[in-house]
Amino acid sequence: MEVFSLHVDIMVPECSIIKLGPKSLQVPEFYSFSDAVDGNVVSFHYEQRSSLECSVHLSGRDTHLPAHGQLVTGEPEKATIRGDEPESFIPLRQQLDNKARAMCKSEDCLKGxxxxxxxxxxxxxxxLMGLRYQHIDPPSPDVDYIAIRLDLKDTRSGSTYQSEQAWIPVHIVGALSNQPPKPSFMSMFILEVDQFILTPLSTATLDTEDEETPKQLLVFNITKxxxxxxxxxxxxxTRPISSFTWLDLNDMLIGYQPPNSSNTHRRNYEIM
Structure with missing residues (x-):
């Protein structure tokens, strides 16, 4: 068996059709809404041909994005002045209305x-559809994303002529910066291995916690x-890996393969 590397030069930009900006989406507070997605937030640049059909796919199910919000259309109803309360109560009532919408699971209580x-x-x-991001899950990082995929389809052959993906950032005012994962205090971070014996790892040996990411989406990278x-x-x-998922770790599909050489002394190795 021989292992070799194949060098590939990418001659076009990473995204040649989807362009972000000049405007960015921002949510002014928890449970609030962004402005509508329009041509100032994202634009599409491709050759207009009668045989090309352009479509955008919202790939939230595949990417789990947005992670801390939901996508809505329409204009949210704004709180108005009531005779039985001072005008200074309007912002507070607006916040309560936004929170109620965020907790709502049907369109009956979304109010517009x-x-x-x-x-x-x-x-x-x-x-042109007036797509908005609504924040629904505090506390959260200060950036969330709307994942989209653009497909150019050849209507004559039915095949996909070109496809691109992009993540539209949404900045959440008042939220915390994304924090790194932390080691789980329940794990030992020590693996006892016998010579020559392939030994699986488990979450009792290695585990981590991340407040912003569900465990089933975590990925471990081996840097050392x-x-x-x-x-x-x-x-x-038979092959080493450079990364693995928490799901594979939890299913005990990740292991350490000791060297084939024997040794009379105990050896300690550090992995990062």
Whole structure:
């Protein structure tokens, strides 16, 4: 068996069709709304041809984005002056109304808004539909994302001519900066291994917690491999890996393969 590397030069920019800006989306406070997504937030640049059909896919199910908000259309009703309370109560009542909308699971209590249920939208309609981001899950990081995928389809052959993905950032005022994951205090961070024996890791050995990310979406990157032996996936334990998911760790599909050489002394290796 021989391992080789194949060099690939990418001659076009990472995103040649989808362009972000010059305006960015911002949520002024928890439970509030962004402005509508329009041509100032994102624009699409491609050759207009009668045989090309442009569509945008909201890929929230695949990417789990937005992680701390939901997508709605429409104009949220604004709190108005009431005769039985001072005018200074309006901002507070608006916050309470926004929170009630965020907790709402049906359109009956969204008060002028509609949940976005379409996942495939023509490109021109996408920029005119009044799509908004609503924050629903504090505390959260100060940035969330709307994940989209643009497909150019050849209507003659039915094949996809070109496809691009982008993540539209949404800045949440008053939220905390994204924090790094923390080691779980329940894990030992020590793995006892016998010579030559492939030994699986478990969450009792290694685990972490991240307030902004569900555990099933966490990915571990190996930045410092052991000097002898290697970390491997049990689907092919002959090859070292450089990263693995929490799900595979939880299913005990990640293991340490010790070196083939024997040693009379106990050896300690550090992995980061």
């Amino acid at each position: 808004l509609k949940l976005v249920k379409l996942t495939r939208i023509p490109c021109d309609d996408f920029l 491999a052991p000097t002898d032996g290697f970390i491997t996936h049990l689907s092919d334990h």
